[in-house]
Amino acid sequence: MAEPEPPRSNVPPTTVGTPAEPVAALDAEALARHDTVLVICAHPDDVDFGAAGTVATLVAAGASVTYCMVTQGQAGSSDPHAKPADIAELRMAEQRAAAAEVGVSDVRFLDHSDGAVVASIELRSDLSRVIRQVRPGLVITQPTERNLERIYASHPDHLATAEAAMAAVYPDARNAHAHRGLLDDEGLEPWSVPEVWMMGLGTDLSPKVSVVIDTTDVIDRKVAALRAHQSQTAAMEDLDDMIRGWGAMTAAAAGLPEGRTAELFRRIDTR
Numbered sequence: 652m653a654e655p656e657p658p659r660s661n662v663p664p665t666t667v668g669t670p671a672e673p674v675a676a677l678d679a680e681a682l683a684r685h686d687t688v689l690v691i692c693a694h695p696d697d698v699d700f701g702a703a704g705t706v707a708t709l710v711a712a713g714a715s716v717t718y719c720m721v722t723q724g725q726a727g728s729s730d731p732h733a734k735p736a737d738i739a740e741l742r743m744a745e746q747r748a749a750a751a752e753v754g755v756s757d758v759r760f761l762d763h764s765d766g767a768v769v770a771s772i773e774l775r776s777d778l779s780r781v782i783r784q785v786r787p788g789l790v791i792t793q794p795t796e797r798n799l800e801r802i803y804a805s806h807p808d809h810l811a812t813a814e815a816a817m818a819a820v821y822p823d824a825r826n827a828h829a830h831r832g833l834l835d836d837e838g839l840e841p842w843s844v845p846e847v848w849m850m851g852l853g854t855d856l857s858p859k860v861s862v863v864i865d866t867t868d869v870i871d872r873k874v875a876a877l878r879a880h881q882s883q884t885a886a887m888e889d890l891d892d893m894i895r896g897w898g899a900m901t902a903a904a905a906g907l908p909e910g911r912t913a914e915l916f917r918r919i920d921t922r
């Protein structure tokens with residue numbers, strides 16, 4: 652069967668590799684430590700390709716999860732005559748529906764331009780605002796590094812979003828003097844995010860895999876979340892098999908038993 656053309660903004664699977672030291676999937680106790688989580692992504696659907704299984708797992712463990720999308724997905728249409736405002740409205744609705752599939756109701760959209768995201772001081776300020784509002788113990792975002800093995804992982808908006816998210820985590824959100832108006836005008840106190848997980852690791856697994864989430868029990872919900880992005884995934888007839896296949900490949904790469912699916916992240920200590 653031919654592999655479908657990946658959607659413009661999807662996050663690719665982690666290719667099979669053998670970690671030098673397999674990392675055990677996070678157990679319930681470790682998962683339960685993450686009670687307030689903020690996911691920062693460029694586009695509607697990014698979180699669902701890369702981390703919906705993890706989000707469902709964290710929510711099941713008791714976490715409160717907030718999504719912050721930097722754009723409203725207004726460039727995500729193959730119809731050159733579609734109006735950006737209409738595309739954005741549809742894609743935001745799809746993202747809210749997808750979020751509901753994995754237990755997330757707090758979905759926020761910034762209005763940076765889809766296809767033209769820059770890691771600007773304005774975006775850093777916008778993300779610092781959200782961090783100070785949500786006060787997360789964990790931020791999940793996209794990788795700052797370009798994946799040269801599979802360019803779909805490295806949409807420029809993803810790289811810019813990740814760069815700005817990391818700058819917001821350190822130093823901006825924790826420094827009272829950064830984006831002064833956040834404190835002086837909006838009363839938002841500084842907040843230090845202690846930990847970041849980056850999704851979409853590419854092929855170079857071994858030193859980077861530091862978080863493995865076993866998604867086997869929630870893989871149906873990940874597929875349902877992706878199906879909610881009708882405008883992006885309706886044409887992908889084998890979406891179910893593809894997502895399960897990616898999850899199985901990722902689980903195998905991480906050394907999980909056969910029959911399991913997983914998502915992998917790079918953990919960054921940002922205390």
Ligand SMILES: [Zn+2]
Pocket residue numbers: 659660661693694697806809
């Ligand atoms: Zn994307």
